[in-house]
Amino acid sequence: MPASASLPAFFGPLATSRWDDGARTSVEEPILEQARALDRFLASIEKRAFRMARIALRHDDDALDSVQDAMLQLARRYGRRPSEEWRPLFYRILQNRIRDCQRRRRVQARIMAWLPGLKLQDDAAGDEYAAVPDRAPLPPEQLAVDQAMQALERSLAELPGRQQEAFMLRAFEGMDVAQTAAAMGCSEGSVKTHYSRAVHTLREQLGVAW
């Protein structure tokens, strides 16, 4: 037997990718399959994740940045983990990004309080979509839905951070207590407490008629 014939077997995937194009495809296939699975997962949650980040941060660009960072971190650090773990991991990363953004804003607000003459660069840049005309008037039923959602968003924005997280993960994302605890990095008992308090507060703020 020629010496080269045994080399692919010895070197494993490295040698097969060098010596055999067919085997090379089999080496790359798991990576492509992993990328396809991650694509499906991110596509299934990206819009919901953005809306949750938007509710927490009340700013489109900050919400987009947070979701993008969470996607990149998930792909870089946890892309090779089993796909069942992606959802709680993704939301955990996203909640951390949201908290980071809120902390940055508090620091900026403190600095601005000390230096009232300065204006933040973002504010000075203005809103590039401000000149875009509004959509056509909404039908009354859609208007009522929009107003109800705006009221809910306002009330959610006033909740303490952990209560807000617990409510959104459970009510919006449909996670059970264990999954929510994994995403929030706390005990299941804490999730129940945060969630219950959030619902009570929302009920009080929105009123029985809501």
Added chain:
Amino acid sequence: MSDQSEHDDLERKARTLFEDSVERLDAHTRSKLTQARNRALDEVKQGATRRRWIWAPAGGLAFAAIVAVVIGSGGLRSAGEADAVALEDIDIVADSESFEMLEDVEFYTWLQDVAPDRHSG
């Protein structure tokens, strides 16, 4: 209405409103999200490529070690002679210019055949 059913009702209504707002997300935001997703997927593919290149030098070294062992252990030469020849062979293999010599294998085979005849003639 009990406390629990009030909770369930609020949760249900909040979820319906949320789903509606997700479905009516504007095209600009959807496009931005797709771009963000594609960047994340590029990261996975580039990461896999990087990992392969990290292992490539290790594979090359392993290959050189195998060649050295095969060359060093072959033949009936004495230990010192074998070491010298093995080092010389590794030099030849490692030197990229020497690969040109392999293209003229037929010439050197012919030269070996005709050289004794020339010496005797």
